[in-house]
Amino acid sequence: MSQFNKMKQKIAVFASGAGSNAQKIIDHFKTNEIAEVSLIACNKPGAGVLAIAEREQIEPILIEREQYKKDGYAAFLQEKGIGFVVLAGFLLKIPQPLIDAYPRKIVNIHPALLPNYGGKGMYGAFVHQAVIANQEKQSGITIHYVDEHYDHGDIIFQATCDIEPGDSPEQLARKIHLLEHAHFPAIIEQVIRQH
Numbered sequence: 001m002s003q004f005n006k007m008k009q010k011i012a013v014f015a016s017g018a019g020s021n022a023q024k025i026i027d028h029f030k031t032n033e034i035a036e037v038s039l040i041a042c043n044k045p046g047a048g049v050l051a052i053a054e055r056e057q058i059e060p061i062l063i064e065r066e067q068y069k070k071d072g073y074a075a076f077l078q079e080k081g082i083g084f085v086v087l088a089g090f091l092l093k094i095p096q097p098l099i100d101a102y103p104r105k106i107v108n109i110h111p112a113l114l115p116n117y118g119g120k121g122m123y124g125a126f127v128h129q130a131v132i133a134n135q136e137k138q139s140g141i142t143i144h145y146v147d148e149h150y151d152h153g154d155i156i157f158q159a160t161c162d163i164e165p166g167d168s169p170e171q172l173a174r175k176i177h178l179l180e181h182a183h184f185p186a187i188i189e190q191v192i193r194q195h
């Protein structure tokens, strides 16, 4: 193993769904000397992100609720040498033992401009429906450190998009996904480089 590999940060990506953000993050770090995605954790059997793990030959871990509630797999991640945790559409709250094991080393992306439109139950289409129902002129993405509350930790980065009159939640979702894919991998790299 080369000297570089020894220094590479190992990233664990936690996701519950399709994994389009996970794919962009994997791709970004394929040609990057400071970090690599070495584990994909998912709580939903059959989720698209697990197919991505298989195709990309990245170790998957199917999260089992009882074990997760105990320590959020903190001990498992540490045994695997994980140095950084990325939530990319992960719908479970992060238990305190995992927060404690990875202080300011867990980041999340939320498909709205926190502190608005965040919190329990605000995910996916529910977010975009609420934003449009409130006749907002803008929405966007928020990348933030994770603490023990949903969508609550210090904000690292935000980007905005305009909402045109008549935009449906699906149209807004597409605009948001474009922002996520454009920014999340680079912001993760920036945060890792700062440590």
Ligand code: GRF
Pocket: 015, 016, 017, 018, 019, 020, 021, 022, 088, 089, 090, 109, 110, 111, 124, 180
């Ligand atoms: C994204 O919209 C992200 O903001 C939110 O969950 C969604 C994940 O989408 N946290 P995907 O599974 O990465 O396509």
